[in-house]
Amino acid sequence: MIYNQLGESDLKVSDICLGTMTYGKQNTIEEAHQQLDYAVAQGINFIDAAEMYPVPTSAETYGKTEAYIGEWLKHQQRDKLIIATKIAGPGRGFEWVRGGAKAIDHANIKQAVDDSLRRLQTDYIDLYQIHWPDRYVPRFGATVFDPTQVKPSVPIVEQLEAFADIIKAGKIRYIGLSNETPWGVTQFSNTAKQLGLPKVISIQNAYNLLNRVFDGALAEAVYYENIGLLAYSPLGFGFLTGKYLYGKPEKARVSLFQNFGQRYLKPKVSEAVAAYVDIAKRHNISPAQLAIAFVRSRWFVTSTIIGATTLEQLKENIDSVNLVLSKEILKEIDAVNLQFPNPAP
Template structure:
């Protein structure tokens, strides 16, 4: 397993990060602990969660993912692991989240961190991320910025001031962004530099063969600000495994949860998937390993977040660390991308 420095932090994160958003919904606590044990035994030291997990989120399952991890974490050597979690931003209407309070103000941030620490059964969080911005931005499959949706927001400097206090208190070590834009990356970075506040060390956005939007202006922003990507959804909601080419298998997210993953129902998704699966088959790779290896090959990716509902899936995904795509395979991938650019942004 390779380890990479996360931005300007002293965190050395494994090339593969274990995503946990199915814990408490599709995976039991026993299954979650099996996955955690296996991943760590394979050299994974980086585990990613969120206060609102599992997904799809609900009041009944809220916080279960962190609780499952906490029950496992209390038996581990804490300083050997990098634990990341996230605070939910406003605008989703979750009445069960922190009593329905929204906004990344001081009270919300401090409560969210304290609650996550309790559920995780740890004294500190290594990487604390803003799950999505406090301000309005297109997100989760939206692609058009609408100025009429702009609203009053907690200023970025105020958010950073709260995080500075919490870092000083020893409750978190570093902060990161998620589902962010180039403007957001630069604003957070420049505010930190100008005012001596904590600098963000990572950005967690979707990135896969069906969604390479990060290749453009976001890549430019993270290059100049030294904010590497933690790539989530490298398998495109499972579509890039090819399992949805001939229908919808039982007990998958698409089958279990209606209206979940709508971005993958857009035109050319299935055509692009079929083309990538063909490349994998031609080179004796599994489609999943091809997809993950592609994400891992990108210069701006510090760690690729994988998730699985079965131990067999997890093993296959982690085994992708042994796959290196040569220039010919990458050229074939780019040829498909030219035909079907970003069908699921």
């Protein structure tokens, strides 16, 4: 396993990060602990969660993922692991999240951190991320900025001041962003530098063969600000395995949960997936490993977040660390991208 420095921090994170958003919905606590044990045995030291997990989120399951991890974490050597979690932002109607008060302000940050620490059964969180911006932005498949949707939000400086207090208290070590834009990345970074506030060290955005939006302005922003991408959904919600080409598998998320993963149901997704699966088959590579190896190959990716509902899937995904794509394969991938650019942004 390769370990990479995450932004301007002393965190050395494994090339693969274990995503946990199925724990408590599709995975039992026993299955979750089995996955955690296996991942750590393979050299993974980086585990990502969120207060709203598992997803699809609900009042009944809210916080379960962190609780499952906490029951496991209390038996581990804490300083050998890097634990990341996230605070849910406003704008998605989750009334069960902190009683409906979801602004990224001092009171909510303090409560969310304290609640996550309790569920995780730990004294500190290594990386604490804003799950999506406090302000309005197009997100989760939306691509058009609509000025009429702009509403009052917590100023970035106030968010950073609140995080500074929590860091000073020793409850979190570093902060990161998620589902953020180039404007947001530069505003957080510049505000921190100008005022001596905590600098964000990471951004967690979707990135895969079907969604290479990060290649553009976001890549420029993280390059100049020295921020690492934690790429989520490298398998494009499982579509890049090819399993949806001939229908919807009964136990797959898109089959189980209505209106889930809508960005992957857009036109041209199936054609693009079929083309990538064909590349994998011609080179005797599993489509899943091709997709993950591509994400890992990008210069701006510090760690690739993988998740699975079965141990067999997890083993295949982790084994992708042994795959280095040839120039020939990368050239074929770029040719498909030219034909089907970002079908699931």
